Amino acid sequence: MFPAAASTAAPQVDALYVYLVLLSVVMTTLIFIAIGFFAYKYRRRSPDDPMPRAIHGSIPIELTWSVIPFLFMLVMFAWGTKLYFENYTPPRNTLDIYVVGKQWMWKVQYPDGQREINELHVPTGRPVKLTLASEDVIHSFYIPAFRLKHDVVPGSYQTYWFQATEPGRYHLFCAEYCGTNHSRMIGWVDVMDPVSYQNWLAGGATGATMSQLGEKLFEKYGCVTCHVTNHNGPPLNNVFGHPVQLADGRTVLADEPFLRESILNPNAKVVKGYKPNVMPVYQGQIDEEGLLQLIVYIKSLSQTNPQAIP
Ligand SMILES: [Cu+2]
Numbered sequence: 001m002f003p004a005a006a007s008t009a010a011p012q013v014d015a016l017y018v019y020l021v022l023l024s025v026v027m028t029t030l031i032f033i034a035i036g037f038f039a040y041k042y043r044r045r046s047p048d049d050p051m052p053r054a055i056h057g058s059i060p061i062e063l064t065w066s067v068i069p070f071l072f073m074l075v076m077f078a079w080g081t082k083l084y085f086e087n088y089t090p091p092r093n094t095l096d097i098y099v100v101g102k103q104w105m106w107k108v109q110y111p112d113g114q115r116e117i118n119e120l121h122v123p124t125g126r127p128v129k130l131t132l133a134s135e136d137v138i139h140s141f142y143i144p145a146f147r148l149k150h151d152v153v154p155g156s157y158q159t160y161w162f163q164a165t166e167p168g169r170y171h172l173f174c175a176e177y178c179g180t181n182h183s184r185m186i187g188w189v190d191v192m193d194p195v196s197y198q199n200w201l202a203g204g205a206t207g208a209t210m211s212q213l214g215e216k217l218f219e220k221y222g223c224v225t226c227h228v229t230n231h232n233g234p235p236l237n238n239v240f241g242h243p244v245q246l247a248d249g250r251t252v253l254a255d256e257p258f259l260r261e262s263i264l265n266p267n268a269k270v271v272k273g274y275k276p277n278v279m280p281v282y283q284g285q286i287d288e289e290g291l292l293q294l295i296v297y298i299k300s301l302s303q304t305n306p307q308a309i310p
Contacts, residue, residue: 006166006191007146009087014147016079023072087148090161094129097122098210098292101132101139101152104181106172107289111211111296114204118187120172123197124164131256132158133288140176143189149175157257164191214297217290221282233279234271240302245272259295 005011042052097120098109108116122128132141134154142149146162174185192200208216218224226233239254247270252258261268263286266279286294 003144004166004168004170005145005147006164006168006170007148008163008165009083010145010147010165012083012086016076016083019079020076023076027069087160087162090129090159091127094127094161095123096129096131096296098289098296099130099132099141099152100135100288100292101141101174101178101185102135102288103137103179104174104185106141106174106185106187109210109289109292110201111209112201113207113209113213114201118172118185120187120189121197121200122164122189122191123194124167124191125194127161127163129159129161131292132160133292135288137178138176139174139178139185142173142175143170144173145170145189151176157260159256167191167193167196210293210296211300212297214293214295214300217286217294218297221286222280223294226279234274236298237301240299242302244269246270247272247274247276256295259298260291263291263294 002014005014096111099120100107100109105117106120108120110121114121130141132150132152133156134152136154138154139152140149141152141160143162145168146164148160148162150158150160152158168191170189170191172187172189174182176182178185190200218227223233227236240259242254243251244254244258245251250269252269258269264283265281267276267281270276
């Protein structure tokens with residue numbers, strides 16, 4: 001009845017699901033039994049039966065049948081909320097993997113420089129944080145064995161974390177209709193034990209890490225001129241993961257979405273002490289993969305590199 005369960009969240013999601021199904025079955029059965037019972041008991045036996053006397057309700061009975069089911073239903077809410085927050089709050093020390101959805105493929109980048117299309121390699125026993133971006137339309141990143149499904153919305157980052165438990169090969173889907181070849185936007189997740197994973201990583205290295213690729217882009221797009229050479233822009237060391245004071249008096253956390261916006265649309269949040277309209281608008285010039293590389297590079301300039309919680 002259920003797909004394979006290969007992540008720490010899977011049994012928890014399944015348990016909640018079983019609760020939903022059982023509760024629905026129990027409630028539906030009770031309601032139908034009551035309908036049948038009363039229809040039979042109070043049926044009209046002959047055409048000259050007198051019409052029954054009208055009654056005006058009973059507060060205790062009505063409270064009982066409202067409050068008790070309400071409490072059982074409320075469990076769904078509380079339980080679902082708990083799981084939701086657990087699944088959206090990554091622990092520290094995650095292994096970060098970057099995924100870009102694009103008509104019609106999933107492009108995966110690893111910090112060490114490996115890149116894949118429609119394949120995701122992860123180790124068991126270690127929390128993995130995915131940062132998901134879309135190059136074009138809304139996709140949905142779906143790994144049934146992890147009970148993970150998340151919309152990937154263009155113009156923003158979505159994050160999600162999981163910890164794989166069972167080595168194996170599992171399906172990866174796009175679960176949001178995204179155009180002609182949507183049904184081919186599928187792939188595989190390879191869950192490996194930690195040793196095989198290290199071997200796989202060592203075998204697939206391309207030479208340049210994501211942060212080195214990001215550093216190249218940092219030079220190519222002239223970022224280095226203002227942010228390092230002539231100090232027209234703020235230094236980017238120790239920006240990631242720290243609070244940033246803005247010119248309008250607000251303070252925001254420099255997480256991945258903030259860096260993304262600072263590059264694409266610098267005037268949206270201007271850093272205190274600097275002028276707007278100095279930094280060029282890079283919207284439309286750097287693709288999602290390049291942006292992620294730049295961000296990984298800027299992250300690497302932060303010594304502490306604390307987890308940014310979206
Ligand atoms: Cu898609």
